[in-house]
Amino acid sequence: MLEQLQTHLSTIIKNIKGQGKISESNVSDVLRDIRIALLEADVNLKVAKKFVEHVKEKALGEKVLKSISPGQQFTKILFDELKFFLGGEAKPLEFDSSGLTVILLAGLQGCGKTTTCGKLARFLKKDKGKDSLLIAADLQRPAAIDQLITIGKSIDVDVYSEKNNDPIAVVKNGLMEAKRQGKDIAVIDTAGRLHVDEDMMNQLKSIIEVSNPNEILFVADGMTGQDAVNSSRSFNEAIDITGIILTKMDGDSRGGAALSIKHIIQRPIKFIGTGESIDKLDNFHPERYASRILGMGDVVSLVEKAQSVVDKESLENLEQKIKNQTFSLIDFQDQIKQIKKMGPLSEVMGMIPGANKLKMGDFSDKNLKWVEAIISSMTLKERINPGIINGSRRKRIAHGSGRPVQEVNALLKQYKQMKSMMKTMNKNKGKFKFPFM
Template sequence: MIFEGLAEKLQNTFDKLKGKGKLSEDDVKSALREVKLALLEADVNFKVVKNFIKRLEERAVGEEVLESLTPAQQVIKIVNEELTDLMGGTQSKLTLGSRTPAVVMLVGLQGAGKTTTVGKLAKHLHGQGRSPQLVAADVYRPAAIKQLQVLGERLEQPVFSMGDKQDPVDIAKAAVSNAESEGRDVTLIDTAGRLHIDEELMDELKGIKKAVKPQEILLVVDAMTGQDAVNVAEKFDEALGIDGVILTKLDGDARGGAALSISSVTGKPIKFVGTGEKLDNLEEFHPDRMASRILGMGDVLSLIEKAEESIDAQKAKELEEKLRKEEFTLEDFQEQMGQIRSMGPLDQIMEMLPGMGNLKQLKGMDMNEGHLDQIEAIINSMTIEERRDPQIINGSRRRRIAEGSGTKVQDVNRLLKQFKQTKKMMKQLGDMQKKGMGGALKDRLPFF
């Protein structure tokens, strides 16, 4: 899970503050020391941490906080605001301008995921009504051109290539001309990378920049490299002048140091984050939403956006009626699980729900995809009557279901327990909505 270690430590620290009620200056300073250690363990740049804690202390030990009725909540509010500022403050969108085609260069080191990110960005832009052209300007890495062509076929978007014998600058210029003649309004240039930054690489990138004058130069960096990603960003910006950053493999970075450091160190915004291997696993980066996730406050807006893309609204309304009448069955559970899975990895979805970022409320529930496949096999091995009324599933039925699904009786027992937990969780979400916490969700996600 993204920021898993940091999120858990920060949430534990603030739980201690909440338990104290009235806070002293020493209480706040002790909590900030824990915050500092948590950030350093998350591989956040030392200077960034030092300045961050200094700002927190200036704000959090003031009379306004210590004399307030809910000082712990005030401290959390301040940390949330400062985390948001640390990651750039506000969302920074692509600036494509009015020129057609708009030209976007993707640059970075080898292995950061540039070529795949070109495909993801093409899918994202196409979903916004754009007509992108992908450009294979990496003539050095074996199979780079073929990889981009395969992505283009999957996306049904054109890929411009002149083979691996041409100069990348000439390829970029020809690609822009081709996009003009073909009526494509965005040109995404996949440039070559190296194992490390060198003069030859930068000269080539500068040549492409001079030839096609891109509206955006986006640096693609691997979030899992931590502070190395920050150093790479600094060097690319100094040599080339980047407009923003795309952090890849954020789903595999439990620490999150790069995401928390890179904007502060370089002054350049994170524009997108890669959260998985699929072509739709690219998210616009919202500093405020990410700060809320880290602090266990959820990210309801992103959840709504994902749901709007993936959830069948009519089926959601039907499910809401069933929940109201307490007719929610294992058939509904299976269908709902399929719709939620279409929104992305379940652990990432759950961390968008307020108070559930560390999954503590789902003790015993396995969040990996293999386990969800197992659940589906078990439900498919039940009769229609069993799916609609799980209470009739006695010992002999459980043994038959286990045998039919290639699982164990314990697995069937676990599923039935999880089904009860899910019903309980959905009731809690419904209660949140009644209290005014889920109004926006209610309008968009009626199944809650």
């Protein structure tokens, strides 16, 4: 999601660290590189220009403390501007204080709107304890109603649908049913189109008029880059949206839509979809997102994810092993299994401060199976004390696992790196705490 922009900005910061101080002469090259990095990440041209102007103004206008290096100063400036352009502070959903909260989702066809309705209902149920009713008002796409019913069953959330060609009537009746059942929230799935058209907007306006929603959320496909920005602007001009959900942010999207959309239409990003499964919807935190773009990690999100998949007893046992320096390959294998539960490895590693500097080699999702195969081919003694694994043992392990010796060597190196990283983070846990500790 962010790798390309993160790599470019990390290189820029590294280069400026070599400068004695920030001056107008050396900052011009840096600003040009930043502008190129933003444009390659599919950031809107006007936004990229404005971003660079802000950075230049701050970089040349601030006095630098003797205790702060140019690299530290410039990193702080970039972080502040990224956070500002992403929206500043997280904007939570607005709930009705006394009755039914109505949330309407709108968007173009293919943006993942119907799936996002289910993700949102699950999120509200799991994280907020809210009981939702999903209203199937997308009557344009034949499979939309069946899809929403299937999603509702999978998350144990009721779905209201009827054989009616009038989406306005469906919404009216659905809201009456939500109130009758005493639901906390009604989530309305509306029809999408292949492009913005007058009929679509008129239908949406009519649905909004009868439903009076607390939130009108535009669902934008993060992989479409500037198309997502342009379509969100068109929707906002027509129906005055209250926020945005960016979907498919786990794919090849370069992050440009997230940086552009808030600044262009002045509406907050409230959620991002980070995967196809129903649990892959996260609150959008500009500060955390900015931190990850700069390779500074996102410890808060990391801890939240870890706490959702790892029990307290396991955390305490691991912390004790790291303190006693008895973290073995058995524990390493256990942690790989826990990390797999948290999501894609690249996403998890991106949340760990400094992990982008580690040379993790070929340690990725697609080859976690051979990692487990290699460890399974070791004796119990070797797993407990990897230091005894010499050349002949490595050959035997490679033969037993069906993997080359080079992969055995790489695994042992990665184990040492992870052990060292966890030991370092344990020492600094007053500043931040590793999620498995």
